[in-house]
Amino acid sequence: MADRAQALAVRWWPLAALVGFMLWLGPSQAGNRKWLDLGVEAMILATAATGLNVALGSTGLLSLGHAGFFVAGGYAGAVLGPYLLGDGSIAPDFVVRNAPWFGPVFAVVVGAGLGTALALACCHLRGFHLTAVTLAFGFGVPAVAVLAADQLGGLAGRTVERIPDTRNAFLARGHTLAGVYYTSAVFLLVALWLARNLSRSRSGRALTAVRDGEVAARTSGIDPYRHRVAAFAMSAAVVAVAGWLSALRTLSVSSGSALDVQTESFRYVITVTVGGVGTLAGPVVGAFLLTFGLGLDVFQQHLRDKLGLVFGGLALAVVALAPSGLVGAARRLPGRRCPARATLVSRSVPERADPADQSGETPGRPPARPTLVGRSVPEGAGPTDQRGPADRPRTDPGTVLLSVRGVTRSFGGVAALDGLDVDVVQGSVHALIGPNGSGKSTFVNVVTGVERPAGGRVLLAGADITDVAAHRRAALGVARTFQGVRVWHRMGVLENVLAGGHVRGRAGLGRCLLGLDRAEESRLRARASELLALVGLETRAGDRAGDLTLAEQRRLELARALAAEPALLLLDEPLAGLDEAERDRLVRLVRSLRSGGLTVVLVEHHVETVLALADTVTVVHQGVKLAEGPPALVAGDALVQEAYLGPASGGGGA
Amino acid sequence: MTDLVQILVSTATVGSALALVALGYSLVFSATGIVNFAQGPLLVVGGYGAYALSRAGVPIVVAMVLAVLGTALAGAAVEVIALRPLRRVDAVADVGWVLTTFAAGLVAVDLVRIGVDSSPHSLPPLVGSVLGRHVWRVAGVAVTPTDIVIVVATLALVVGVDATLRATGFGRALRAVADDREAAALVGVDTGRVVTAAFALAGALAAMAAVLLAPKVFVRLENGLLLGLQAFVAAVLGGLGSARGALAGGYAVAALSAVARTVSPSGSRYEFVAVFALFLVTLAVRPTGLLGCRVAEKH
Numbered sequence: 008m009a010d011r012a013q014a015l016a017v018r019w020w021p022l023a024a025l026v027g028f029m030l031w032l033g034p035s036q037a038g039n040r041k042w043l044d045l046g047v048e049a050m051i052l053a054t055a056a057t058g059l060n061v062a063l064g065s066t067g068l069l070s071l072g073h074a075g076f077f078v079a080g081g082y083a084g085a086v087l088g089p090y091l092l093g094d095g096s097i098a099p100d101f102v103v104r105n106a107p108w109f110g111p112v113f114a115v116v117v118g119a120g121l122g123t124a125l126a127l128a129c130c131h132l133r134g135f136h137l138t139a140v141t142l143a144f145g146f147g148v149p150a151v152a153v154l155a156a157d158q159l160g161g162l163a164g165r166t167v168e169r170i171p172d173t174r175n176a177f178l179a180r181g182h183t184l185a186g187v188y189y190t191s192a193v194f195l196l197v198a199l200w201l202a203r204n205l206s207r208s209r210s211g212r213a214l215t216a217v218r219d220g221e222v223a224a225r226t227s228g229i230d231p232y233r234h235r236v237a238a239f240a241m242s243a244a245v246v247a248v249a250g251w252l253s254a255l256r257t258l259s260v261s262s263g264s265a266l267d268v269q270t271e272s273f274r275y276v277i278t279v280t281v282g283g284v285g286t287l288a289g290p291v292v293g294a295f296l297l298t299f300g301l302g303l304d305v306f307q308q309h310l311r312d313k314l315g316l317v318f319g320g321l322a323l324a325v326v327a328l329a330p331s332g333l334v335g336a337a338r339r340l341p342g343r344r345c346p347a348r349a350t351l352v353s354r355s356v357p358e359r360a361d362p363a364d365q366s367g368e369t370p371g372r373p374p375a376r377p378t379l380v381g382r383s384v385p386e387g388a389g390p391t392d393q394r395g396p397a398d399r400p401r402t403d404p405g406t407v408l409l410s411v412r413g414v415t416r417s418f419g420g421v422a423a424l425d426g427l428d429v430d431v432v433q434g435s436v437h438a439l440i441g442p443n444g445s446g447k448s449t450f451v452n453v454v455t456g457v458e459r460p461a462g463g464r465v466l467l468a469g470a471d472i473t474d475v476a477a478h479r480r481a482a483l484g485v486a487r488t489f490q491g492v493r494v495w496h497r498m499g500v501l502e503n504v505l506a507g508g509h510v511r512g513r514a515g516l517g518r519c520l521l522g523l524d525r526a527e528e529s530r531l532r533a534r535a536s537e538l539l540a541l542v543g544l545e546t547r548a549g550d551r552a553g554d555l556t557l558a559e560q561r562r563l564e565l566a567r568a569l570a571a572e573p574a575l576l577l578l579d580e581p582l583a584g585l586d587e588a589e590r591d592r593l594v595r596l597v598r599s600l601r602s603g604g605l606t607v608v609l610v611e612h613h614v615e616t617v618l619a620l621a622d623t624v625t626v627v628h629q630g631v632k633l634a635e636g637p638p639a640l641v642a643g644d645a646l647v648q649e650a651y652l653g654p655a656s657g658g659g660g661a
Numbered sequence: 662m663t664d665l666v667q668i669l670v671s672t673a674t675v676g677s678a679l680a681l682v683a684l685g686y687s688l689v690f691s692a693t694g695i696v697n698f699a700q701g702p703l704l705v706v707g708g709y710g711a712y713a714l715s716r717a718g719v720p721i722v723v724a725m726v727l728a729v730l731g732t733a734l735a736g737a738a739v740e741v742i743a744l745r746p747l748r749r750v751d752a753v754a755d756v757g758w759v760l761t762t763f764a765a766g767l768v769a770v771d772l773v774r775i776g777v778d779s780s781p782h783s784l785p786p787l788v789g790s791v792l793g794r795h796v797w798r799v800a801g802v803a804v805t806p807t808d809i810v811i812v813v814a815t816l817a818l819v820v821g822v823d824a825t826l827r828a829t830g831f832g833r834a835l836r837a838v839a840d841d842r843e844a845a846a847l848v849g850v851d852t853g854r855v856v857t858a859a860f861a862l863a864g865a866l867a868a869m870a871a872v873l874l875a876p877k878v879f880v881r882l883e884n885g886l887l888l889g890l891q892a893f894v895a896a897v898l899g900g901l902g903s904a905r906g907a908l909a910g911g912y913a914v915a916a917l918s919a920v921a922r923t924v925s926p927s928g929s930r931y932e933f934v935a936v937f938a939l940f941l942v943t944l945a946v947r948p949t950g951l952l953g954c955r956v957a958e959k960h
Contacts, residue, residue, distance in 0.1 A: 069756040071763065128941050135696040136944055138759050139893055143937045146886060150933060265886055266770075273767060276760065315771030322764035326757050327746035 021288045022199070028295075029192045033185065041302070043184055044256070049298035050191040051252045056278040056290030057198045058245025063276065064285030065211060066238040067218035068130075069138050072145030073246050074271035076118045078262045079148070080247025082159060083117035084110030085167035085254035107168070110251045111194070118247025119240045126239035130232055145268040152262040164261020167254050187255045194252060195291075198245050201520050203287055205241075208519030208528065212498070212506040214238050219495035226455050228481030228510035228571060237516055246275070270314055277318045280325050283332030285497075292333055407469075408433040408606045409454065409575055414463030415630075416449050423449040425630035426463065431575070431608055431623075436601050438609045438621035438638075446630040447610040448490055451579045454608070455487045456480045467575070482510045484574035488564040488581055490610075496553030500544060500563060503552050504535040507567030538566040542596070557584045565596070576600070577608040582616060594620055618642060664923050666802040671919040672912055674808050674877055677815035680911025681870035682892030683899065684822060685736075685863030690901040691826070691839045692859035695758045699739045700867055701889015702766035707732040707868025708880035709773045712782045721785050725872040729865050736864020739765045740857050770885050779882055784875035811873045815908075818869065822862075823904035835859060839902070887933075891918070894940040900950025909951060914939065 029046070036042040055077060062068040091113075092098050092106035102109060129140040152159045159165065205211040216224040217231045224231055254260045262268060274297070282293030301310060301317070310317050329336045409431040416424040423446040431437040439447050452458040454465055456477030465473045472480055486507075495503050508531055514524035539545045542562040547555060552563060561581060568576055578597070582590050590613070597607055597620055611617050617624060618638040626633040626647045634644045641647060682704055689697040707728050714724035743761035797804045826832035834855045837845035846852045870888075871880065878884075895914040899906025917939055918932045925931035943950065 067756065069759050129944065132944055132948065134756060135698075135759055136897070136948065138698075138756070138763075139696075139890070139897075140941065140944070142886070143890055143933075143940060146890060147933065147937060264883070266883055269886060270767070273763065277764075280760065313771055313775060315767040316775070319764040319767035319771065322760055323742060323746075323768070326761050326764075330757060 021291075025291060026196075033188055033192075037185060040184060043188055045298055045302040047184070047188050047191050047252075047256050048302075049295045050188075050195045051249050051256065052274070052278055052298055053291045053294035054191070054195045054198045054252065055246045055249035055275050056282070056294050057195070057202050058242045058249065059275040060242075060279045060285065060290050061202060061205070061214075061245065062239050062242035063279055064289075065206070065214040065218065066235055068235060068239060068242075069276065070141040070239075070242070071138055071269065071272045071276065072125075072141035072143070072148075073243070073275050074268045075145045075148040075262075076121060076243040076246040077250035077253065077271065078152075078260065078268070079121055080114035080118045080250030081167075081254040081260035082250075083247065084112075084114035084251030085260055086158075086165070087117070088113035089168060110254075111248050114247040114251040115244045118250075119244040121247075122240040122243025123236060125243070126236040130235035130239060141272075142269070145272050146265045148268055149262045149265050160261065162262060162264055164259055164263075166259045168258075184256075187252070190255065191252050194248060198248070199287065199291070200522075201245075204520055204522040206287065208522075208524050209505075209509060209512040209514045209531070210234075210237070210516050210519040212502055213509055215498055215502070216495050216506040216509075219497050220493050222457055223489065223493040223495065223567075224506075225477040226457060226481055226485075226487050227507050227567065228478050229506070230476070230478045241516075241520075270318065273318055273322075274314070277322050277325075279332075280322060281332055283334030283336075286332065286334040289332050289334045296333075406433040407431065408467065409608070410466040410469075411450070411454065412464045412466065414450075414453055414460045414465065416446075416453060416458060416460045422446075422630045424453065424460065424463075427627065427630060427632060429625055429632070429635075431606060433606055434601065434604055435622040436597060436607045436609055436620055438611060438617040438624045439627055440611060440614065440617055440624060441627035441633070444629075445627045447627055448579055449630075450627070451487060451577045451608070451610055454577060455485055481571055481573075484572075485577070486568035486571045486573035486575070487577040488561070488568055488579055490579040490583065492557065492560045492564055494552040494555070494560045494563050494567070496551070498552055499548070500550050500552050500555065501532070501535055501539065501548040503563055504538055504566045504570045505531055508535060508570035508572075510571050535566075535570060538569050541569070542566045543592070558586070558589050561585065562593075565593075569600075573605070575606045575608065577610070579610045580612060581609070582611060582613045590616060614642075663801045666800045668916070668919040668923055670799075670802055670804060670808060671922075672916040674811045674874065674915075675919070676912035676915030677811045678870040678874040678878075678911075679888065679892045679895045679915055680815055680819060680908045681866045681873075682888060683896035683907035683911050684819060684904055685866040686893055686896040687899075687902055687904060687907045688822070688835075688859045688863050688866075690896075692835050692856050693744070694839070695744075695762070696893070696901070697736075697739065697860065697863060698759060698763040699736075699743065699766035699769060700863060701885040701887075701892070702769040703732050703736055703739070703864045703867040703885075704871045704888055705773055705880075705882055705885040706735050706769050707864075708784070708871035708875055708884065709777045709782070710868070711784055711872045711875065712880055713777045715784065725784075728872060729868040732868030732871075733861040733865040735769060736867070737857050737861040739769075739864070740860035744856070744860075745853075766885065766889075770882055774882060781879035781881040782875075783879055784872065805876075807873075807876050811877075814869070814873060818866070819904055819908045822866075826904060831855070831858065891915075891936055894936055894943070897948075897950055898939065898943050903950070906950055 029050070032042065032046045036046070055073070059070065059073050062070055062073075085107075088110045089106050092103050092109060096103050096106075125140070125144055129137050132140070149162055152164070153161050205214075213224070213229045213234050214237075216227065216229055217234050221231050250260075263271070278293035278297055279290050280293070281289075281296065282291065283289030300306060325332065331339075407430045409429075411427060411429045413426045413428060414424050415422065415426055423444075425446075427446070427450065429437075429439070429450070439450060441447055449458065453460045456472075456475060456479075460473065463473075464471055467480075467483060467485065472483065475483070495506065498506065511534075512524075512527055512531055514527050518524045536545065536548065539548055542565055544555075544559060544562055544566065547559065552560065555563060561584070565578075565581070581593060585593065594616060597609070601607060609617065609621060621638050623635065624638050624641040625635045626641060626644070634641050634647050682700060685700050685703070686696060689695065689700070710731050711721075711724045711728035714727055715721050719727065739762060743765040744758060747757050747761065795806055826835060834845065834850045835858075837848070837850055838852050838855050842852050845855075870892075871884075881887075891914050892911070895910035896907055897910070898913055899908070899910025914936055917935050921932045921935035
């Protein structure tokens with residue numbers, strides 16, 4: 008009980024401190040316009056920064072044009088909204104009477120719309136290209152304000168009506184500074200609540216996975232483009248609401264010059280960076296520090312007009328000295344109970360880990376998978392059922408699950424695959440061996456959709472998936488591990504497995520944001536912990552994946568792949584870098600997976616293991632099939648020996 | 662006819678300046694795989710530097726030379742301040758260098774604003790004082806020796822830089838660093854110096870663009886963003902890493918914006934929209950640019 012109370016305290020004290028501070032500042036400074044106004048400014052900045060953090064922290068998109076959404080939100084909420092809901096509006100009477108309070112709705116719609124439009128244009132890009140597009144967008148905002156000077160008021164902007172104080176006794180308080188203060192506080196808390204829900208949800212994990220490793224995200228069933236666009240749009244919407252709050256505060260909306268937009272956008276970025284990118288508390292800490300810091304008289308005198316210098320200098324200093332921000336640095340202080348957390352993702356305490364719960368969960372499992380493979384795999388056939396692999400029937404042993412027909416793929420004139428045909432039988436372990444550069448990894452990439460073949464077809468359970476995107480193949484039951492391990496380094500170990508099970512969850516963005524995904528979430532968590540136990544990583548569940556040893560990361564990749572409950576699992580050199588004990592462990596694991604009905608494609612160099620494990624071996628050499636058959640037969644094949652050992656020594660010097 | 666000549670003159674002169682700035686982006690990208698977001702602000706540093714020196718009584722030619730040298734130093738400083746610390750620590754969400762180079766640019770522009778002032782300035786034409794103040798009229802459009810000098814100087818610089826990259830030890834070192842920094846270091850290339858030199862050269866190019874263009878286009882604080890972004894579009898369009906691509910991209914962007922300015926009824930407002938559209942189309946269709954071949958991007 009005491010532990011639980013302490014855990015609660017550890018988790019909630021930052022929020023309690025924030026609410027306490029806001030509740031103290033409001034009444035105590037009621038007569039002091041300066042500090043109350045600074046409080047409003049800080050909360051507005053914190054809201055905008057929280058919004059930006061969804062793009063920057065969770066998804067790694069650095070936008071330098073978010074002030075454009077801020078301005079757009081101000082216009083939408085405080086000008087467009089009241090105009091559309093003004094006299095003669097067709098909106099319901101209640102809405103018209105309280106028109107100003109529907110400002111945030113307009114801000115969200117316009118912000119999300121603009122954000123989506125911009126994201127659709129640039130979210131196929133990464134890094135500096137995207138940043139440059141956002142810079143250009145920020146540059147265009149004042150241009151629009153000038154173009155539509157009659158409505159928007161040009162660079163100087165325009166005033167907006169105060170929220171009238173006659174229509175509704177309660178809401179009327181909104182026209183006072185105190186009213187704006189509490190309104191801002193409410194919206195900041197809402198933004199934080201949404202961000203927190205997101206960070207602990209299926210969608211939030213998908214965003215972080217995309218940031219930490221796009222290829223692994225795709226092969227885990229996560230569509231990077233869609234998630235980037237969604238993150239960018241959400242981020243823009245929250246910033247737009249902050250813009251509406253700012254219009255309430257100053258009773259005006261203006262874009263300022265292009266330089267102003269740029270500086271303001273950078274202010275959000277530096278706020279997040281100072282506080283801690285990708286943390287919940289970071290944007291708030293950064294916002295309060297920057298606002299109240301610059302609000303001090305001494306700074307007011309000397310620095311108020313040198314924002315470029317201040318923000319730029321701060322950014323340089325923070326990146327050089329404390330790149331994870333104040334919150335990140337605080338987490339690393341000695342004596343902290345919680346180990347460092349690099350991402351938004353919450354600490355991974357499996358919420359319900361007792362087996363009694365899990366056995367009763369089968370009814371809650373998603374209905375028959377609407378996948379190609381679903382038809383050939385009985386309901387409930389998944390590696391999760393490792394507890395009783397024996398009672399899992401093999402499905403139509405002998406059916407071809409994966410069929411690769413005449414696949415070609417070349418790199419700069421060198422054919423990695425040159426018309427390769429391979430049939431993988433359902434429920435078998437099918438090994439692919441061959442010398443380095445023989446095209447094995449390319450084979451795995453082509454099957455999982457990471458690379459497109461130049462020619463040939465890939466069929467899964469008889470259906471052509473050659474043109475199916477990698478993330479859709481994951482949903483069809485194809486999972487893999489990587490030769491060069493690709494765990495999501497900055498996510499937690501359990502989170503890696505949870506994100507690997509992306510295709511087994513169904514909570515959409517809305518449910519994730521509103522926290523309505525808890526039932527599914529605890530089911531996924533239970534399953535993920537079970538998989539961690541299966542690969543022997545249960546004690547590392549709360550650690551950062553990047554802190555694991557290479558061997559542990561390989562096991563984590565395996566658990567992540569199994570979390571998708573695949574029908575076909577491709578292991579790309581899973582033994583590389585493992586010692587003998589670990590090899591044995593993996594062999595046993597693959598055997599038990601096979602007896603559970605899983606089909607495994609094993610790409611491996613370690614011939615002994617292949618011979619011990621595989622049902623069928625295909626030998627690939629320079630992109631073509633050299634031999635195929637049961638391990639014992641293939642091992643004796645002269646051609647194979649030649650390929651491996653060279654012509655002179657093959658078959659006794661033939 | 663007048664319009665056409667006007668477009669041609671504008672394309673040739675503004676395009677040349679954009680090409681020089683774009684070449685700076687390209688050089689840095691070649692050496693490091695990153696984009697120096699302080700490249701636009703360095704243009705401001707060069708322009709205001711020359712203005713401040715000439716205001717202080719330094720002869721204009723000397724002022725321009727000093728400004729170019731000073732901006733080269735500023736460029737090197739950007740590398741030392743913004744990039745070197747990143748090699749030791751984990752970057753911020755993988756885009757730390759975007760943040761720091763941009764921050765360095767903000768600081769540079771603010772220093773200029775505080776140290777000099779924030780109003781637009783014109784510089785006397787470099788060649789006007791030497792060659793006399795000829796003005797030719799071509800179909801009613803004024804063409805000055807300055808215009809010709811901008812184009813000739815730009816072509817000479819681009820050819821010079823291209824040749825330097827191809828044929829000299831520095832060029833080989835730069836390409837080696839671009840290809841594989843660690844391998845270059847292993848074979849004895851002083852990679853730190855090569856990268857710093859690339860930043861310095863990029864700064865010098867930006868300053869040259871500023872002083873060459875200053876008689877025609879005001880030196881303004883906003884130029885860092887306005888010309889900086891347009892030059893970035895030019896660099897991407899031509900292909901980051903390619904000197905000739907920078908040249909082609911510079912003229913293409915300038916031509917587009919000159920045409921947009923001419924055809925838009927309300928003056929120069931559609932200029933930027935056109936360039937932005939070109940940028941998005943380039944990124945969507947061919948992110949490596951017309952002449953670029955480097956696919957990999959650091960992220």
